[in-house]
Amino acid sequence: MADFQxxxxxxxxxxVMSAIVRHYGLPFSEPMAFGLASALSFAWLPFVKxxxxxxxxxxxxxxxxxRGLRKPLALDMRFETFRDPARGMxxxxxxxxxxKVVGLQTSVFWLPYMPEDLRFHFxxxxxxxxxxxxxxxxxxxxxxxxxxxxxxxxxxxxRARFARGVLAPKGLLYYPANRPSAPDWGKAIxxxxxxxxxxxxxxxxxxxxxxxxxxxxxxxGRLPAQDKDGDVRHSKLFIGHLVRMQEEIGTGxxxxxxxxxxxxxxxxxxxxxxxxxxxxxxxxxxxxRWREFALAAARMIRDRDPLDPPRxxxxxxxxxxxxxxxxxxxxxxx
Amino acid sequence: xxxDDVPQEGNRSLGGHRKALYARGADxxxxxxxxxxxxxxxxxxxxxxxxxDRLAAEAQExxxxxxxxxxxxxxYKARMDSLMLAQVTRLWHWRVRRHLRPEVxxxxxxxxxARYAEALGLDLATLTRIP
Numbered sequence: 352m353a354d355f356q357x358x359x360x361x362x363x364x365x366x367v368m369s370a371i372v373r374h375y376g377l378p379f380s381e382p383m384a385f386g387l388a389s390a391l392s393f394a395w396l397p398f399v400k401x402x403x404x405x406x407x408x409x410x411x412x413x414x415x416x417x418r419g420l421r422k423p424l425a426l427d428m429r430f431e432t433f434r435d436p437a438r439g440m441x442x443x444x445x446x447x448x449x450x451k452v453v454g455l456q457t458s459v460f461w462l463p464y465m466p467e468d469l470r471f472h473f474x475x476x477x478x479x480x481x482x483x484x485x486x487x488x489x490x491x492x493x494x495x496x497x498x499x500x501x502x503x504x505x506x507x508x509x510r511a512r513f514a515r516g517v518l519a520p521k522g523l524l525y526y527p528a529n530r531p532s533a534p535d536w537g538k539a540i541x542x543x544x545x546x547x548x549x550x551x552x553x554x555x556x557x558x559x560x561x562x563x564x565x566x567x568x569x570x571x572g573r574l575p576a577q578d579k580d581g582d583v584r585h586s587k588l589f590i591g592h593l594v595r596m597q598e599e600i601g602t603g604x605x606x607x608x609x610x611x612x613x614x615x616x617x618x619x620x621x622x623x624x625x626x627x628x629x630x631x632x633x634x635x636x637x638x639x640r641w642r643e644f645a646l647a648a649a650r651m652i653r654d655r656d657p658l659d660p661p662r663x664x665x666x667x668x669x670x671x672x673x674x675x676x677x678x679x680x681x682x683x684x685x
Numbered sequence: 686x687x688x689d690d691v692p693q694e695g696n697r698s699l700g701g702h703r704k705a706l707y708a709r710g711a712d713x714x715x716x717x718x719x720x721x722x723x724x725x726x727x728x729x730x731x732x733x734x735x736x737x738d739r740l741a742a743e744a745q746e747x748x749x750x751x752x753x754x755x756x757x758x759x760x761y762k763a764r765m766d767s768l769m770l771a772q773v774t775r776l777w778h779w780r781v782r783r784h785l786r787p788e789v790x791x792x793x794x795x796x797x798x799a800r801y802a803e804a805l806g807l808d809l810a811t812l813t814r815i816p
Binding site: 359361381382402461496497510515588599604609631645646650 | 686697698699700701702703704705706707708709714715716717719720723724725726728729730731732733734736764765766768769772773775804806
């Protein structure tokens with residue numbers, strides 16, 4: 352697979368999927384993969400705990416992008432999981448020998464090339480394997496959130512693919528069985544946007560979309576700002592966790608709002624809907640304000656500003672109101 | 686965010702890598718821009734790492750004093766908590782919590798020790814030792 356082109360991306364799953372689609376002959380950007388799969392979201396799941404803190408996500412669950420592109424691109428994605436790591440590795444070798452590029456779900460913690468500070472037990476990191484070095488036996492990996500291709504030994508890769516716990520990958524590998532075909536952009540793009548609009552505004556659970564942001568705001572507003580028995584430490588960990596999920600985990604920056612804005616900009620041209628360009632600009636501004644929230648929280652964590660949960664809660668409520676208005680207007684404009 | 690506003694602050698937690706952000710270039714179009722990192726991000730990442738380091742250090746002290754087990758120390762060192770360790774080893778959470786007690790851990794069967802060692806990526810000798 353000497354002709355595989357690695358490309359830096361902002362998010363692992365949209366990065367892997369856009370690389371696969373490009374590799375099989377269709378020009379396809381990362382933002383287009385993210386937007387066309389309707390991957391933007393917000394979820395507040397306080398009953399799922401990560402290290403004692405509630406699960407918060409600024410996008411749809413893992414695998415949503417891989418699955419979401421099957422229909423618009425008529426892409427026949429195959430998924431395989433394994434009980435036995437040895438069989439999972441053998442199957443990977445077999446697919447590579449057939450000249451395929453193969454997507455893998457892995458644990459961040461067990462990938463040795465990850466920077467030490469980012470090695471947490473997150474089991475839904477996506478990487479692409481495009482070959483194997485004959486001399487050393489190392490796998491050649493395109494990890495989209497890295498600028499350049501990386502390598503990984505068979506032992507480490509197996510460990511990362513078969514990590515257990517929440518979202519255990521079970522050795523998941525995926526690859527397309529056919530070539531993707533360009534959709535009717537004029538239809539596929541508005542359809543994808545309408546789906547995101549529904550998720551953000553009309554999800555049946557009040558924990559998803561704009562209402563989820565409001566719930567998160569209320570939870571932040573209830574955090575104690577005065578110390579008694581480590582309360583302040585917990586409050587700081589709580590807000591730090593919110594920001595980490597926004598900026599660091601899955602990356603994307605500003606909770607994926609910039610990535611979606613880029614999709615809207617590209618969509619304006621492909622679908623010949625110039626109005627989308629203005630919405631793109633508006634979403635960039637919303638993203639900037641998510642970053643203001645991140646900055647305010649970080650300053651409080653380091654005691655540069657006094658800890659003020661109600662102030663952060665108010666900022667989150669504003670984000671909720673802005674996104675509600677944004678997606679309402681976006682839906683009307685289609 | 687404009688391209689000039691993309692933070693290039695050399696976030697230590699990125700280990701020298703650059704991450705990709707979408708920002709508006711001089712032509713008004715959004716494009717991918719590599720970022721050396723943002724201080725706000727570094728603060729929250731370091732906060733999470735430091736919290737686990739603190740828990741590991743406290744567990745290490747307890748283990749040295751004989752009031753805690755080596756297992757608890759290695760668990761935090763591997764950036765896990767008892768719930769995650771239970772999920773990874775497929776043991777009941779209450780069992781894992783019980784095994785964290787030094788007098789219980791000392792008498793653990795080799796099969797269980799091996800299960801913990803495997804989950805934490807350690808060999809048996811390291812698992813039972815308190816550094």
